[in-house]
Amino acid sequence: MTNRLTSKDILALGFMTFALFVGAGNIIFPPMVGIQSGEHVWIAALGFLLTAVGLPVITVVALARVGGGIDALSSPIGKAAGIVLATVCYLAVGPLFATPRTATVSFEVGIAPMTGDSPLPLFIYSLVYFALVIGISLYPGKLLDTVGHILAPLKIVALAVLGIAALIWPAGGLAPATDAYQHGAFSSGFINGYLTMDTLGALVFGIVIVNAARSRGVSEAGLLTRYTIIAGLIAGVGLTLVYLALFKLGSDSASIVDQNANGAAILHAYVQHTFGDLGSLFLAALIFVACMVTAVGLTCACAEFFQQYLPLTYRQLVFILGLFSMLVSNLGLSQLIQFSIPVLTAIYPPCIVLILLSFTLRWWNKSTRIIAPTMLVSLIFGVIDAIKTTGFKDALPAFTANLPLAEQGLAWLPPSLAILVVVAICDRVMGRAQVNAHQQ
DSSP states (O other), X not given: OOOOOOHHHHHHHHHHHHHHHOSHHHHHHHHHHHHHHGGGHHHHHHHHHIIIIIHHXXXXXXXXXXXXXXXXHTGGGOHHHHHHHHHHHHHIIIIITHHHHHHHHHHHHHTHHHHOSOHHHHHHHHXXXXXXXXXXXXXXXXXXXXXXXXXXXXXXXXXXXXXXHHHHSOOOOOOOOOHHHHHHHHHHHHHXXXXXXXXXXXXHHHHHHHHHHHTTTOOOHHHHHHHHHHHHHHHHHHHHHHHHHHHHHHHTOTTTSOTTOOHHHHHHHHHHHHHHHHHHHHHXXXXXXXXXXXXXXXXXXXXXXXXXXXXXXXXXXXXXXXHHHHHHHTTOHHHHHHHHHHHHHHHHXXXXXXXXXXXXXXXOSOHHHHHHHHHHHHHHHHHHHHHHTSTTGGGSOGGGGGSTTTTTTOTTHHHHHHHHHHHHHHHHHHHHHHHHHHHO
């Protein structure tokens, strides 16, 4: 007998999904887009919302349809390639970038204004922070209770206060848009949406959401799919509202903070300007809870994933991941963002292709023929886009600068669409040949 979730539990599942998504990146990147895009803020916002809300929600739906994790989603590209893709995603949203970033962001917003940016306070803070993360992550079965019913509502109330303040008390002053946003506001917003890492997060969290519903005794596949999709939609609405408020906050803050400041600095300047020291304390607490929830979700998901392939227990993995993330977090926020941009620019395109094409499986005679080549091409061009964001961009051949959409950082899109058309035609022709062979 499969249980059904009560309305309260469905809402808690939606809140938990929202809380898992709203981590460091979601709070620091929208104000940066807002302040840099100036008068083009809403065009940039549209691009940002596509990659930072649209794609993650579609990803949750795609995972719900296959009933679980990234391994089920990537089955058309074969087991080995699927494991490699999953490992890269888990490492990126886990101990390499996203988990350490939750610590550095909460430090820069809450603690650094009082202690200064020296290495020792960050080190002490990261020790305490990851001790807490490890402690909560050791009990994954209690996630819906600790996160869904307690931490997520706290986070939602705090974000609502910040969002309403941004609307009622703008700090004043639009700055003219920076170069990138003068020429391509939409595509710059689109690429900045990558940096929230929400689509990769969704690939990783999909299984956490499904397991949270299972922990309430829901076992029927259809119900699990339905609850996961509802949770994804609740999270999507919440994210959109938070982002719109933060774009507004950023775009109105040009008179109080430097246009090139990182998001943590913009938020801190706004809250200090509007609410004074008490506001700074409030912001510090908000970011701390937001980052902590995301770090716990990521640590649980990564430990559950690597447990399948390594001779280590879940508990040992939680400790290893927590300690490793702590070490990485001591690089500091700006360094971490610098390192993550090329990696995310390279791995996002194949992930986007996999997610979108997972909805088309019934159209093809053999889905592997379609998905594997399209992902490969998107990865190759994604890597070219990624190299352009680093110091090695001069090593690239000249033609790469003139690729269609190259200026927008979307050079992977046209070739991926072209190869998709080619493999789709091949699939049809081969399918017809097989039918004819059978008839003879």
